[in-house]
Amino acid sequence: MNPSASLKLPDGRRRLRLATTSLAGCFGCHMSFLDIDERLLMLIERVDFDRSPFTDFKKIGHCDIGLVEGGLCSVENVQVLREFRAHCRTLVAVGACAINGGLPAQRNHLDLGQILAEVYRERPGLAPGSAVPDDPELPLLLNRVHPIHEVVQVDYFLPGCPPSADAIWSFLNDLMDGRTPHLGHGLIRYD
Amino acid sequence: MPATSPISRCDPQAVIIRHGSDPHALVQILRELQAELGWLPREALTRVATALGLTLAEVEGVAGFYRFLHLRPVGRYRVLFSDNITDRMLGSEALLQALCRQLGVVPGAIVGDDPLVSVDRCSCTGLCDQGPALLVNHHQVVTRLDATRVAQMAELIRTRVPVPAWPAEWSLVEDRIERADVLLASPPAQGAALAAAIARGPQGLLVEIERSGLRGRGGAGFGTGRKWALCRKAAGTGRVVVCNADEGEPGTFKDRVLLSRHADAVFEGMTLAAFAIGARTGFVYLRGEYRFLLEQLEAVLQQRRAAGLLGSSICGVAGFDFDIVIHLGAGAYVCGEESSLLESLEGKRGNPRVRPPYPTESGYLGQPTIVNNVETFCAVTAITLRGAAWWAAIGTAQSSGTRIHSVSGDCARPGLYEYPFGTSIRRILEDCGAADTQAVQVGGPSGVCVAVNEFDRSIAFEDVPSAGAFMVFDRQRDMFEVARSFTHFFAHESCGFCTPCRVGTALLVRRMDKLAAGHGSPHDLDALFEIDRLLRGSSHCGLGATAGNPLRETFNRFRPAYERRLRSLHLIPGFDLDAEVSIARQVTGRDDPAAHLEQQG
């Protein structure tokens, strides 16, 4: 199929490409996204999903919009985030974890070395000789969990834990239609 | 708590009784207790709470608000280096480091239960014309610091010589009056203005002050006569006159000199205000940093009482009763804001009030209250004596009279300069012997930054308004660093009451520090201006609203000083990203490429 053919909507507008990812998050934001329910059908009329847990594509291509759930707790999170930034025209921090570090950042007042030692070496019931996993395939954890805007430029913030489906829907429609997103009263929720 | 509880050395009861067990004197009681104990043990606070009928939480809440009150031992010697940009320009930071080295302490750290000494920084102590300066035990000041003084001081501390026994010349505070005009040149004879006012009557005095066009000298420039008239008209009984001697705006020290040289004119101005509005109660809110002035001010008050100029039936006029009490602040810039000041006077945390109602309707303990700056009261005395027409003929159309400038920074002759309003910045620079000047910060960090091409502008409410500070920077200075230092000041002084300012000032500091550390990108500038916009639009008081001024003022004029700090077009983290993997690397023993992160990706 000629790829450019699918880029046009019937009304002449270009189809948009959307990528999503969950970094140090709980997938709650993605679940909330799915809660737009039948509006998903309207959405896929206008956008193609690129890399996302919804498509299970592992590599990201050039995208119009990238939605990032979760903050940065590992080296891999940083790498994925940077790939998203490099490939997405517009990058959105979705949810409390992406915006502030959220729940995972609760560990920031603890020493990572101590946490790892307690979990993998000192906990009762561990097999003798248990050690902190050191397989090079495993992403190393960061000393502290960081919100994503501390490492890459973020264009929009969509607050909530999670943001409601209505908030996500209204936000995406604004973006797709070229309006500066405004959630206003009722759609902004912090719990 | 240390083994020998200091409370055994002091009886809080005596201090409490001295203040009539008045809960509104709480800040004063805590200050005096601490002067005896060195800090405020919970045991003492509990006794204070019981005696005043307050809860321990209330008392601790107040004690915890003020920087000069301590809930844990801070050392028998508490040394605070004045940290205004002018002190820094005179080398204060190296001296602080030297003192710390010699005493084996870390700046800002308090080690152990009963440390001998702690060394830290504090906001401007108002000694910019004779800095670098420091404050010891929230009482004595040491001016003109140099390496010799610092070395000797370390020795005196190590050998536990009490501060009052330190060389007297160290705490010499000079009143450097470099240019005197009508206020500084000839202080009026004691009581003369009062006699003139009594001849005119309260209403006549009010009209005279209104006609003079006098506007407040504390910053906002509100019409003094109008303020008084509002207070006089306000419903309710009791009237209060408050003199704002908090002088917290860094770079300002004119009120210090006025209180030291012309206290009589200040107190007379307050008494005139009392006469005009019908007040019986007066307060001077003296910043804690000027504690060293207290005794001499009390002596002037005492002398005025003896002369029949304070107390009951002042000047023999039946019913003209008025007296003045001096309250000391405790190291909080926000308490210069008039509603915070009133809260503090009432013995509470210095959080700004919601306005309206304004103090003229509901001020000290709900009574109609006027708050005026020290210099404003001096002007009132002069006007009452010499007439509104005389005053109005000085200065410009909208800014009558003179303005006293506290000149410091890069100039040959720092000190006080009094000029009629309308005087050009160039003229002041010439007079103070400033050479190769690139900028002047007028009115302190919350004021205006003026660059070379604007030196012909003049100081007046209709052009460049000023709260009294005039800090000069020559071409050697980095104006970004000046702004960064001011931004730190605001974050340090934010009272924390409202989120935009509490969080916003911290975010400003973080971004400015990030630029300074070489991690800046244009995105950081965007973020800075966004925060500034939020601060201006949503802060509860003037502190938050002006916290972004240094950024905006210097950016507009010294943009390259910012731009040369932008290292990348893309945002870079403000921290060392690879160092964030250090613990996991260490714990796992890994050092493969996947165990590292590039700073920029």
Ligand SMILES: Cc1cc2nc3c(=O)[nH]c(=O)nc-3n(C[C@H](O)[C@H](O)[C@H](O)COP(=O)(O)O)c2cc1C
């Ligand atoms: C954060 C802040 C700090 C202030 N500090 C002072 C001060 O130290 N001295 C002063 O006279 N006014 C200060 N002001 C202004 C006072 O609120 C008030 O306007 C002034 O004392 C009124 O006196 P005036 O009319 O004689 O100027 C400050 C205002 C703000 C917002």
Ligand code: SF4
């Ligand atoms: S913001 Fe809330 S819902 Fe979203 S990932 Fe974080 S914890 Fe989960």
Ligand code: SF4
């Ligand atoms: S603006 Fe700042 S200083 Fe003023 S009330 Fe808010 S937190 Fe306090």
